[in-house]
Structure formats: C-alpha cells, structure tokens
Amino acid sequence: MIVLADVISSTIVFAVPLLLVAMGGMFSERSGIINIALEGIMIIGALMGCLMMRWLDPLVMNGQLGPQLAMLIATLFAGACGVVFSVLLAFASINLKADQTIGGTALNMLAPALAIVLTWVVQGQGQTTILIPTWSRITEANFGLTLEKGSFIQALLFKNFYLTTILTVVLFAAAVILMYKTKFGLRLRSCGEHPQAAASVGINVFKMRYAGVLISGFLGGIGGLAFTLAAGSGFQSSVAGYGFLALAVMIFGNWKPWSILGASLFFALFKVIGAYASSIPFMPKFKELEGVSSYLWPMLPYIITMILLVLTSKKSRAPKAEGIPYDKGMR
Amino acid sequence: MKKGLISVLSSVISILIGLIFGLLLLLAVNPAQAFPKFGEMLVAGFSSSAKFAKVLYQAAPLIMTGLSVAFAFKTGLFNIGASGQYTVGAFCALACGIIFQMPWWVCLLASIVAGAIWGFFPGLFKSLFNVNEVITSIMFNWIGMMLVNLLCMNLKNAAGKNVMLPTAWVSSPIKDRTAALSYANPKAMIPKMGLDKLLDSNFMNISIFIAIIVAVIMWVILNRTTFGYELKACGFNKNASIYAGINAKRNIVLSMVIAGALAGLGGGIYYLAGTAEYTIQKLLLPMGFNGISVALLATSNPIGTIFSALFISYIQVGGESLQPVFAKEMIDIIIAVIIYLSAFALLTKTVISRFVHLDKSNVNAEPALTVSPKTDEKPTLKESEGEKA
Numbered sequence: 093m094i095v096l097a098d099v100i101s102s103t104i105v106f107a108v109p110l111l112l113v114a115m116g117g118m119f120s121e122r123s124g125i126i127n128i129a130l131e132g133i134m135i136i137g138a139l140m141g142c143l144m145m146r147w148l149d150p151l152v153m154n155g156q157l158g159p160q161l162a163m164l165i166a167t168l169f170a171g172a173c174g175v176v177f178s179v180l181l182a183f184a185s186i187n188l189k190a191d192q193t194i195g196g197t198a199l200n201m202l203a204p205a206l207a208i209v210l211t212w213v214v215q216g217q218g219q220t221t222i223l224i225p226t227w228s229r230i231t232e233a234n235f236g237l238t239l240e241k242g243s244f245i246q247a248l249l250f251k252n253f254y255l256t257t258i259l260t261v262v263l264f265a266a267a268v269i270l271m272y273k274t275k276f277g278l279r280l281r282s283c284g285e286h287p288q289a290a291a292s293v294g295i296n297v298f299k300m301r302y303a304g305v306l307i308s309g310f311l312g313g314i315g316g317l318a319f320t321l322a323a324g325s326g327f328q329s330s331v332a333g334y335g336f337l338a339l340a341v342m343i344f345g346n347w348k349p350w351s352i353l354g355a356s357l358f359f360a361l362f363k364v365i366g367a368y369a370s371s372i373p374f375m376p377k378f379k380e381l382e383g384v385s386s387y388l389w390p391m392l393p394y395i396i397t398m399i400l401l402v403l404t405s406k407k408s409r410a411p412k413a414e415g416i417p418y419d420k421g422m423r
Numbered sequence: 424m425k426k427g428l429i430s431v432l433s434s435v436i437s438i439l440i441g442l443i444f445g446l447l448l449l450l451a452v453n454p455a456q457a458f459p460k461f462g463e464m465l466v467a468g469f470s471s472s473a474k475f476a477k478v479l480y481q482a483a484p485l486i487m488t489g490l491s492v493a494f495a496f497k498t499g500l501f502n503i504g505a506s507g508q509y510t511v512g513a514f515c516a517l518a519c520g521i522i523f524q525m526p527w528w529v530c531l532l533a534s535i536v537a538g539a540i541w542g543f544f545p546g547l548f549k550s551l552f553n554v555n556e557v558i559t560s561i562m563f564n565w566i567g568m569m570l571v572n573l574l575c576m577n578l579k580n581a582a583g584k585n586v587m588l589p590t591a592w593v594s595s596p597i598k599d600r601t602a603a604l605s606y607a608n609p610k611a612m613i614p615k616m617g618l619d620k621l622l623d624s625n626f627m628n629i630s631i632f633i634a635i636i637v638a639v640i641m642w643v644i645l646n647r648t649t650f651g652y653e654l655k656a657c658g659f660n661k662n663a664s665i666y667a668g669i670n671a672k673r674n675i676v677l678s679m680v681i682a683g684a685l686a687g688l689g690g691g692i693y694y695l696a697g698t699a700e701y702t703i704q705k706l707l708l709p710m711g712f713n714g715i716s717v718a719l720l721a722t723s724n725p726i727g728t729i730f731s732a733l734f735i736s737y738i739q740v741g742g743e744s745l746q747p748v749f750a751k752e753m754i755d756i757i758i759a760v761i762i763y764l765s766a767f768a769l770l771t772k773t774v775i776s777r778f779v780h781l782d783k784s785n786v787n788a789e790p791a792l793t794v795s796p797k798t799d800e801k802p803t804l805k806e807s808e809g810e811k812a
Contacts, residue, residue: 128557180763190767193501193557197715198763205755212750213452333707336561343558383576386705387569394562398548401559405552 095371097247099364105252107360108260109134109319109331113338114345114352115267116311122271122347123304124284124297124413128196129181130312131335132203136177137313138320139207141170142222142327143214149225159227160234163255167314174313175306177203182305186298189417200335207329222327224320229254256318263311268349280304284411287418297418340397346408362393426772429779430722433771437720438734441761445753449745456748464741464754476624478736479631480696484509485732486634487689488714490641491542491682493723495556497645498678499658504545504560505686506711507567512538512687513694513701514571517601520611520695522578522586527611531633531691538687539680541567546679550672556679564707572703575601600700612697630692635729637688642725654678686711713739716758719765 113130120127127133144166151157177199184195211220230253232238232246271277282290283300291297312335319334320327341359345352366389369375378384401408442465449457468478488505495502502508515537516530525533545559580586589595589602604612618627645651656664657674665671689710694701717735721727735758742754764771 184763184766188767188770190770194719194766195763197503197719198759198766201712201716201755201762202759205752205759208752209448209452209750209756217747330706333561333565336558340558340562343555381573381577383573383703387572387576391566391569394565398559398562398566401554402548402552405548405554408553 093244094247095368097244098251099361099368099372101248101252102364102367103357103360104257105254105322106363107356108254108257109315109322109334110338110341110356110360111264111353112256112260112311112315112318113335114342114356115264115349116308116315117339117342118308118345118347118349118352119267119271119280119311120304120308121342121414122284122411123280123301124287124411124416124418125182125185125301125305126192126196126415127178127181127305127308127312128193128339129178129199129203129335130308130338131331131333132196132199132201133174133177133309133312134316134319134331134335134338135203135207135329137170137174137316138327138331139210139222139316139329140173140313141166141317142224142320143210144169145225145228146214146222152225152227160230160255163228167256167259167317170317171310171313174311174316175309178305178309178312181309182302185417186301186305189419192415192417204329207327211327211329220328221325224324224326228321252322254318254321256314256321259314260318263314264349264353267311271349276303281411283418284413287413288420288422291418291420301418337393337397340401343408343410344397344400344404346404347411359393359397362396363390366390366392429772429775430724430727430768432775433768434720434722434727434731434765436771436775437761437764437768440764441757444760445757448753448756449749453748460745460748463744464738467741467744468737472622473624473626474740476619476622476627478733478740479622480624480626480628480698481739482732482736483630483634484689484693484710485713485717485736486631486638486729487692488686488711489717489721489728489732490638490714490725491538491686491689491711492714492718493721493725493728494641494645494685495678495682496718496723497658498654498674499661500546500549500556500675500678500682502542502545502560502679502682502686503557503715504542504563504711505682505689505714506707506709507560507564508538508541508683508686509690509711509714510564510571510708511541511567511690513690514574515687516611516691516695517604517701518574518578518587520604521602521607522580524608525611527613527695530611530695531613531688534687534691535684536687538690539684541687542679542681542683543676546676546683549679550675564711568707571701575701575703599704600702603700604695604697609697611695613692613695626696626698628696630696633692634689634732637685638725638729641685645725686714689714713758716762719762722765722768 113134117127117130148157148162148165152159152162181195181199184190185192208220211222232250279290279295280300280303282295283297287297316331319331337359341355342352345355369389370385378388446457446461449461468474488509491505491508492502512534516534519525519530519533541563544563545556548554548559549556575587576585578585578587580591584591587601589597592602592607613628613630615628618629619625645655653669654674656669657671661671693699713735717728717732720731738754738757742751745751745753
C-alpha cells in the first residue's frame with residue numbers, strides 16, 4: 093500500500109513540470125513559433141528559482157519570511173527569468189525572422205553553460221550544485237496536522253508536496269480559460285493557423301506571437317523549478333532532457349490542454365513505475381542483469397512514448413503555420 | 424560578390440561577435456584575469472604540437488557529427504539524434520574490436536552500420552507516420568545511451584566475466600568504462616602512420632584524414648549526383664519534389680540513414696583512437712550536440728563543416744586553458760552566441776551584400792535571371808548559387 097502511495101505522489105510531482113512546460117510549448121506553438129528552447133528556458137528558471145531560494149534562506153531561517161511566501165517569490169522569479177530568456181527566442185524568430193529551430197537550439201546550448209558559469213560566480217570555483225533548502229516542501233505541520241510518518245495518508249499527500257503543485261492546478265485552469273474562453277486565446281490560435289488571415293481582420297500577429305512565446309517562457313521557467321524540486325538532489329545545471337520530453341508530451345497531447353494533462357500524467361506514471369519497479373511486487377526483476385534500475389527501467393517511458401506517437405500519429409494535427417516566419421505579403 | 428564568400432563572411436562576423444561577448448563575460452566575472460586568460464585561450468591550440476594534435480583529434484569526430492546534421496539539414500530534416508547515433512556507433516565499433524577481435528576497418532564498418540540503424544528509425548517514423556523527427560531522435564538518443572550502458576555492463580564472455588569492461592582483461596577495479604584497446608585488441612586501433620611521432624602526441628592518427636575524405640564524398644554526393652539533387656529538392660519543397668516524381672518518403676529515410684551512418688562513424692573514429700574509453704554515465708554525449716553547432720556554422724556545406732569543426736575543436740582546446748579560474752563552459756557560451764547569431768544568417772548576409780553592392784539596389788534578385796553582358800549565352804540556373812538562396 094505504501095508503494096502505491098509513493099507511486100501516486102511521485103507521479104503527480106513529476107507530472108507537474110511536464111504539464112507546465114508542455115502547456116508553455118502549446119502557447120508558443122499555437123501562436124506559430126516552434127519553441128524547441130523549452131529545455132533551456134527550464135534550466136534558466138530552475139537556476140534562478142534555486143538562487144532566489146538560496147538568497148531568501150537566511151530570512152526564512154530567521155523567521156522574518158514565511159517559507160511558503162519565500163517559495164512563491166522564488167517561483168514567480170523563476171517564471172520571470174524564463175520570460176526574459178524567452179525574449180531572446182521571440183526576438184530572433186519574430187523580429188528577425190530567423191530559423192526557429194536553430195535559434196532554439198542555440199538557446200538550449202546557452203542555458204546550461206550560463207547556469208554553470210553563474211553557479212560558479214555565486215557559489216565559488218568548482219561548486220556545481222545549488223542545494224534546495226528543506227523548507228521548500230509543504231508538510232502536514234503547515235496545516236497543523238500531526239500524521240504518523242510513513243502512514244499511507246502522509247506518504248500520499250505530504251511526501252512530495254510543493255507550492256508548485258498547487259500553482260500548477262491554478263495555472264492549468266487559467267491557461268484553459270485563456271486559450272478557449274477569451275478573445276485573446278482565439279486570436280492567438282488564429283495566428284498559429286493562418287497569420288495573414290488573422291492580420292487581415294486587424295490582429296497584430298507580432299504581438300500575439302510575442303505573447304505566445306513569453307507565456308511559454310513563464311510556464312517553462314516555473315516548470316524548470318518544479319522539476320528541480322521533484323528531482324530532489326539540488327540543481328546541477330541540467331533538467332535531464334525534460335524540456336524535450338515536454339515537447340513530446342505536447343505533440344502526444346495534440347496541442348490541446350486536456351490531452352496534454354493526460355499525456356503528462358501518463359508519461360510521469362511510466363517514469364515512476366520505472367523508478368519503483370524493484371519494489372513493485374508483480375514487476376519482473378531481471379536479477380541476472382546489472383544496471384537494471386539505472387538504465388533498463390528508465391528506458392521505458394521513452395519507448396512507450398515512441399510507440400504512442402506512432403500509434404496516434406494519424407490524429408496528430410500541428411498548428412498549420414508553426415515554424416514559418418510571418419510575412420505580411422505572403423498569401 | 425560570390426554568395427559562398429558572403430556565407431563565410433557572415434560566419435566570421437558571428438564568430439567575432441561571439442568572441443567579443445565571451446571576453447565581456449570574462450571581464451564581468453573576473454576583470455583581473457580576463458585579458459591574459461582570453462589571450463591564452465586564443466593561442467592555446469597552436470601553443471604546442473601536442474595541443475595542435477588534440478585539436479585535430481577532436482575535430483575528426485566533430486566533422487563527422489557535423490556532416491551528419493548538415494546532411495539531414497539539406498533534406499529539410501533536423502537530426503538532433505546525432506548524439507545517440509554517435510554513441511551506438513562507438514559501442515558497436517568497440518564491441519567489434521574487443522569481443523570479436525576484428526581489425527580497425529571492420530570496426531569502423533560496424534560503427535557505420537550501427538549509426539545507420541539508429542538513424543533509420545527516426546527517418547522511417549517520419550516518412551511513414553509523419554512523427555516529428557526531432558522528437559523521435561531525442562527519444563532515440565536516450566534509448567541508445569541506456570541500451571549501450573546496459574550492454575557494456577552485461578555482455579559476458581565464456582568465462583562469465585564482463586567482456587566489455589577492463590576486469591575481463593586485466594586485474595582492475597574500474598567498472599564504469601570499457602576496456603582499453605591497447606591491451607584488449609591493439610589491432611582495432613586506427614593506424615597512426617607515424618603522425619604521432621611527427622606531432623609528438625599519442626592522440627594523433629589518420630582519423631582526421633578519414634573525416635576530410637568523407638566530407639568531400641558528401642559534397643560530391645550532394646552537389647554532383649542526381650541522388651543529392653533529389654535530396655535537396657525534398658528539403659526545399661517536399662510537395663514540389665513529389666510532383667516532379669521524386670520519391671520523397673524514400674529520400675527522407677535514406678537521408679536519415681546516411682546522417683546516422685556519418686554520426687556512427689564519428690563515434691567509431693573517436694573511440695578507436697585508443698586514447699579514450701567509453702565511460703558509462705547517465706548523460707548524453709556532447710559530441711553529437713556540438714555537431715549541430717558545426718553544421719550551423721558551416722551553413723550545412725560539407726566542405727565548410729571541415730573548417731567549422733576545426734574552429735570549434737580549436738576553441739574547445741583553448742577552453743581547457745581557461746580553467747581553473749573560469750569554468751570551461753565559457754566556451755559553450757561563446758559557441759551558443761555564435762550559433763544564435765548564425766540563426767539569422769540570412770539577415771547578416773543581406774546586410775553584407777547591401778554593403779558590398781552599394782550600386783546594385785536589388786540584391787535579392789534571382790541569380791538565374793542575371794545575364795552575363797559579355798557573352799550571348801542563354802541564362803542558365805547555376806546550381807551552386809541556387810542552393811544557397
């Protein structure tokens with residue numbers, strides 16, 4: 093039973109960054125810009141969020157600042173830095189009409205290197221890990237509850253509970269409403285399908301595409317921090333390819349919020365099953381092989397995604413104008 | 424002015440701006456050490472013959488992964504999976520050498536085949552199911568890396584020892600890297616042909632010449648054969664090429680297979696040098712991703728790849744001399760800035776050609792329409808100019 097609780101709570105905590113980042117990708121791509129730089133945006137968000145937590149740590153320890161308020165500041169800071177970083181992509185691909193994939197790739201290379209250099213600057217030579225303070229987690233004490241450590245409820249609710257999880261629920265709801273229930277959402281989507289037609293009815297395609305990329309920067313930055321919290325071992329200038337996985341989740345989710353929610357939960361579940369395979373009773377153990385837990389099971393989510401992408405490819409429909417720089421004169 | 428020259432010029436400008444940015448960053452981090460270390464970095468590659476040998480040694484696999492990415496670019500595909508193809512190629516070359524005791528050229532063939540297989544799947548999925556090759560090849564990067572690690576840890580010989588690891592060959596506690604070729608199978612090492620003595624470095628072997636020859640072959644295939652023409656046509660406009668009777672689906676698969684084979688060969692020539700062992704780790708190998716930089720800097724020209732790989736390898740060797748005062752990742756920042764700038768190469772090129780042709784207002788005019796005034800030949804489409812448009 094305790095394994096079940098662990099699996100469920102870990103699934104949620106790993107689905108959170110995937111969901112956030114894939115939603116970010118969705119906003120960008122529905123506005124017509126391929127955002128392959130999500131990985132880099134995540135790294136920048138995680139870096140800045142972790143640095144902010146580090147700076148706020150003394151205040152929290154002194155009791156001058158509530159831990160969850162500090163987390164909120166760090167999270168918003170991560171999102172804001174993601175926005176700033178994504179401006180680079182927006183500028184290159186919208187103003188300069190550069191190749192979006194190349195620009196994104198450059199940002200993906202820039203982010204980890206910048207993160208390492210900044211970590212050195214802040215922490216001193218050769219210090220490559222930024223540790224996450226223990227107060228980042230929401231515990232039962234925050235609600236005035238006392239639960240037995242290791243009980244089912246405790247493991248289910250409070251083992252991996254962060255402010256980002258709550259925030260994700262709010263942001264997801266906001267994103268769905270923004271995308272489908274507002275004028276802004278309709279305009280954004282039209283720019284990803286046929287920007288010239290959108291422009292002909294007075295929509296500013298440049299502005300809409302900027303909005304799409306910047307929203308993806310915000311969500312990507314928060315997603316990066318959420319991933320670092322979920323991974324748990326501190327920030328080491330990497331988000332382990334999660335930005336690319338989020339892209340796969342977005343495609344698998346067919347550029348639609350609810351499908352993306354399902355896809356990210358599904359993917360996270362397989363990741364966690366892989367991680368917990370040795371403690372789940374009915375899973376095969378492969379005792380004669382070495383490296384099963386570090387290399388065989390972690391392969392599972394990638395293979396499953398691959399198969400699913402192939403199987404669902406018939407239904408997959410990308411925004412029609414994504415990846416094409418907007419040219420007013422084109423028909 | 425020739426378009427080729429303009430491409431080169433725009434790359435050089437990107438490089439210069441990237442280097443200036445790097446210098447500013449060094450100044451921001453540590454002003455006292457910035458200038459001496461930056462100068463040291465710039466000349467490190469030529470400072471000794473051993474350093475120069477290292478530049479050539481690292482450039483060889485970079486040329487291969489760069490060619491891999493560039494070749495796919497020509498067909499309109501983005502092969503971000505060079506890392507996985509490189510890893511799988513490296514493994515098959517090493518396995519062929521260590522387990523089957525084959526000579527070096529058989530090992531290289533094995534690496535080509537392995538890389539080709541790893542490129543085949545993304546190509547197949549793209550052409551049959553229209554799954555984005557970027558996603559597929561990223562998935563195959565991870566699958567390939569983990570599979571190779573698993574095989575390295577589990578392949579056993581008749582005596583029940585891990586045949587890929589040093590323990591099967593010498594008494595060694597090392598379990599996280601493959602056995603060195605020097606004792607496992609010296610025949611599998613790429614011949615040095617006296618180059619190691621010439622440059623006084625163990626890193627040196629003929630791999631750089633292999634890479635250059637392959638680059639030239641790729642240039643010939645792309646620019647002088649029907650097959651290459653068809654591939655490029657698919658890259659320009661898939662629908663138009665289908666209309667012209669080109670089998671686009673077949674070409675997408677073939678392009679990815681060739682790209683994979685090139686990256687796989689890169690893995691082979693790097694690890695068969697005998698100076699590095701494959702280390703079992705949880706990260707994707709950076710060589711494949713550096714190949715993207717190489718290809719972009721070379722504007723996907725196979726010959727250009729040789730020079731851009733030499734450049735990237737040169738400043739990476741220079742980056743080692745930045746340590747320990749600065750992180751060597753400074754170099755990655757410089758490269759990233761260069762790539763970012765080359766992303767809007769088109770803009771840079773337009774600016775340059777405006778600057779050069781002040782008298783000719785319309786630089787974007789079709790090259791095909793310019794008639795040479797001295798001869799009365801019919802205007803013909805120059806292929807070499809058309810491809811860079």
